[in-house]
Amino acid sequence: MSPLARNDRPCPAQMPDRPVVLVTGAARRLGRHLALHLGRCGYDIAVHLRRLPDADGQQLLDELRRLGARAECFAADLAVEADVESLVPRVLASLGRLDAVVNSASLFSDDDVHGLSYDSLQRHLLPNCGAPLLLARALHRHCEQAERTGCVVNVLDQKLWNPNPDHLSYTLSKAALESATGLLARALAPRLRVVGVALGVTLPSGPMTEAEFQAAHRMTPLGRSSTADDFAEAVAFLLRSPAITGTTLLVDGGQHLAAQPRDVFHLLKES
Numbered sequence: 001m002s003p004l005a006r007n008d009r010p011c012p013a014q015m016p017d018r019p020v021v022l023v024t025g026a027a028r029r030l031g032r033h034l035a036l037h038l039g040r041c042g043y044d045i046a047v048h049l050r051r052l053p054d055a056d057g058q059q060l061l062d063e064l065r066r067l068g069a070r071a072e073c074f075a076a077d078l079a080v081e082a083d084v085e086s087l088v089p090r091v092l093a094s095l096g097r098l099d100a101v102v103n104s105a106s107l108f109s110d111d112d113v114h115g116l117s118y119d120s121l122q123r124h125l126l127p128n129c130g131a132p133l134l135l136a137r138a139l140h141r142h143c144e145q146a147e148r149t150g151c152v153v154n155v156l157d158q159k160l161w162n163p164n165p166d167h168l169s170y171t172l173s174k175a176a177l178e179s180a181t182g183l184l185a186r187a188l189a190p191r192l193r194v195v196g197v198a199l200g201v202t203l204p205s206g207p208m209t210e211a212e213f214q215a216a217h218r219m220t221p222l223g224r225s226s227t228a229d230d231f232a233e234a235v236a237f238l239l240r241s242p243a244i245t246g247t248t249l250l251v252d253g254g255q256h257l258a259a260q261p262r263d264v265f266h267l268l269k270e271s
């Protein structure tokens with residue numbers, strides 16, 4: 001049975017062979033925070049980034065190695081199918097095994113129905129949903145061959161449960177990924193669990209100021225949205241939870257419960 005699926009030994013730090021997690025978009029922001037958290041929890045880390053050289057990625061490798069984790073960087077443009085298809089084979093050639101993929105990388109740019117184009121749809125759908133699908137399939141193939149179980153975590157957005165028409169292409173790409181989470185959980189069981197974690201406002205994005213970011217947190221029912229630590233701990237929990245598949249954990253201070261007619265960024269700019 002896979003180390004990730006053992007109830008009696010759920011903590012990777014206690015395992016003889018450290019499991020390997022591929023974190024996409026790991027060089028910066030939430031992906032980086034997650035990679036370091038998982039490194040501290042006892043995982044070895046395949047650090048995905050867009051291209052090399054990447055000074056942030058190199059610094060992350062140094063930090064992970066200081067924590068005692070094996071870590072390597074792997075470049076891929078997630079909008080390019082051949083790059084994505086080669087990613088898991090490269091991780092396996094370098095680190096020898098792969099137990100989980102966390103699809104954190106994403107394109108987040110603003111548009112609405114009036115500015116929508118095939119180009120904006122495609123630019124979001126390929127990295128935000130296409131790449132997670134191909135990576136889940138590749139992990140499944142490996143787990144079948146290795147006779148192990150594995151886990152895919154798709155990073156989603158509370159906005160799917162609290163919809164507004166802003167960031168339309170992004171939202172549609174995450175809605176497709178949320179549907180894919182259930183479909184893949186069914187198609188790839190019992191080898192793979194496929195789960196989602198949906199965040200609220202966690203880091204300031206784009207032109208959001210620190211004051212606006214703090215105000216956005218205060219607008220949630222709990223008076224605080226998600227933090228980078230909340231995100232990392234939720235992913236670590238999902239990775240070690242052998243009975244959870246095909247569902248999404250909302251980690252957002254209840255933001256999805258407070259209906260908002262526009263994206264919080266637009267609400268704050270207009271108030």
Ligand SMILES: NC(=O)c1ccc[n+]([C@@H]2O[C@H](COP(=O)([O-])OP(=O)(O)OC[C@H]3O[C@@H](n4cnc5c(N)ncnc54)[C@H](OP(=O)(O)O)[C@@H]3O)[C@@H](O)[C@H]2O)c1
Nearest residue numbers: 025029030050077078079104105106127155199201202203
């Ligand atoms: N931040 C928040 O408050 C928040 C709220 C809700 C949900 N989320 C979700 O949480 C996840 C992480 O959020 P974040 O703010 O850390 O994300 P981010 O900074 O917007 O993007 C993360 C990474 O994705 C990479 N990326 C985008 N397109 C790519 C491509 N075609 N090929 C390779 N890499 C690509 C970027 O690489 P480069 O650095 O090279 O551009 C970036 O480092 C995302 O899935 C996001 O939707 C975040």
